[in-house]
Amino acid sequence: xxxxxxxxxxxxxxxxxxxxxxxxxxxxxxxxxxxxxxxxxxxxxxxxxxxxxxxxxxxxxxxxxxxxxxxxxxxxxxxxxxxxxxxxxxxxxxxxxxxxxxxxxxxxxxxxxxxxxxxxxxxxxxxxxxxxxxxxxxxxxxxxxxxxxxxxxxxxxxxxxxxxxxxxxxxxxxxxxxxxxxxxxxxxxxxxxxxxxxxxxxxxxxxxxxxxxxxxxxxxxxxxxxxxxxxxxxxxxxxxxxxxxxxxxxxxxxxxxx
Numbered sequence: 001x002x003x004x005x006x007x008x009x010x011x012x013x014x015x016x017x018x019x020x021x022x023x024x025x026x027x028x029x030x031x032x033x034x035x036x037x038x039x040x041x042x043x044x045x046x047x048x049x050x051x052x053x054x055x056x057x058x059x060x061x062x063x064x065x066x067x068x069x070x071x072x073x074x075x076x077x078x079x080x081x082x083x084x085x086x087x088x089x090x091x092x093x094x095x096x097x098x099x100x101x102x103x104x105x106x107x108x109x110x111x112x113x114x115x116x117x118x119x120x121x122x123x124x125x126x127x128x129x130x131x132x133x134x135x136x137x138x139x140x141x142x143x144x145x146x147x148x149x150x151x152x153x154x155x156x157x158x159x160x161x162x163x164x165x166x167x168x169x170x171x172x173x174x175x176x177x178x179x180x181x182x183x184x185x186x187x188x189x190x191x192x193x194x195x196x197x198x199x200x201x202x203x204x205x206x207x208x209x210x211x212x213x214x215x216x217x218x219x220x221x222x223x224x225x226x227x228x229x230x231x232x233x234x235x236x237x238x239x240x241x242x243x244x245x246x247x248x249x250x251x252x253x254x255x256x257x258x
Contacts, residue, residue, distance in 0.1 A: 010043040011220045012056065016064040016082075016102070017075045019050050024157065026065025026099050028204035032240065033061070036213050039238055042221060042229070051078045055085050059094060061220035062086065066100025066202065069112040069130075076118045079105055083121035090123050095219035096196035099205065103190065103198035104128040104162055113161065124191040124198050125167035126182075137161045142179030142201055143255050144189045151211050153177075155251040156201025164200075166191055173199050178255035195219045208251075210244040 015030050030046070037044045047056055051074070067075075090096065098106040107126040110118045113134070139159045146154050154174055163183035166172060172182070173190030181189035182200065190199035197216070199205065206213040221229045252258045 009225065010045045011037070011060040011217075011224045012045045012047060012058065013061045013063065013220070014047045014049055014056065014059045016049050016062060016079070017051065017067075018048060018063075018065065020071050020075055021065040021067040021102055023066040023068065023071075023100065024159070024202035024204065026102075026202060026204050029065070029097060029099070029206040030063055032204065032206040032213055033063075033217060036210070036217060036240055039240065040217075040229070042217065049082075051075060055082055059089065060223045061216060062089065062094060062096040064096075064098045064102030064106070066102055068101070069114065069116075072101045072105060072110070072112065072118060073116065076105060079121060080119060086121055087123060090194050090196050093195045093219065093223055095216045095223065096123065097206075097216055098123070098196070098198045100158075100160055100200050100202060103200065104164065106196075106198055107164065107191075108167070110162065123196055124193050125169040126164050126191055126198075127167070128162045128164040130162050134161055138180035138184055138200075140179055141251050141255060142181065142189065143177045143252055143257055144174035144179070144181070145177055146174040146212075147171075148173075148192070148212075148215060150215055151209075153248065153252060154201070154205075154209050154212055155248050156199070156203045156205045156208060158200045159202065160200055164191075173197055177257055195223075207240065208244055208247045210241050213240075 104110040106123040107120045110128040113130040172188035
């Protein structure tokens with residue numbers, strides 16, 4: 001595997017375990033990033049990393065999707081072996097998006113439905129558990145208010161039994177206006193650490209939220225070249241932007257929030 005991108009201006013994207021963790025088509029996040037990058041004139045290089053593969057020496061963006069308990073168990077040990085490199089990347093402001101099961105494994109630990117304790121990699125100061133007396137799954141549309149610069153309302157779809165509780169050093173990705181969020185109790189959703197986002201939002205989430213997509217893409221671009229980029233599509237009728245706007249509007253209206 002190459003030590004650096006084939007072109008120094010290309011942003012490198014590492015997609016982790018896409019062949020295993022792809023509940024609700026989370027690979028669509030990668031496809032949306034590639035499409036958006038093409039729209040705004042950013043070249044990308046995609047690196048697929050699965051069980052047993054080595055990480056490249058550097059990257060600008062990391063993606064990991066969701067999976068059921070079985071799939072999480074399959075990748076947990078391999079992910080722990082990659083933990084030191086991923087934590088170092090996080091401190092260097094590499095952008096990351098971890099969704100659902102991937103989010104849980106990026107936390108400190110996860111206790112699954114069979115009582116197994118899976119050690120996470122500690123990108124986020126949080127723990128996740130499946131209650132022993134599980135009475136319901138947390139399923140449905142989510143609308144949240146995010147504190148990230150340039151973002152306001154974020155929408156998506158959640159379907160999880162695990163409950164995530166943030167630690168003292170964790171910052172939530174957003175405040176739930178509709179839905180369950182991390183645990184159904186404290187109105188938090190996801191977590192943020194450096195340029196890393198963890199969330200339960202499927203959908204996939206990025207095509208539904210171009211502002212969030214642009215936030216990640218800009219973080220990746222800044223990591224590569226050392227400066228932000230104004231992400232403006234030359235066409236005023238970007239299909240991705242239109243679809244995102246219509247989807248968000250529909251979900252917000254169904255929630256009675258507009």
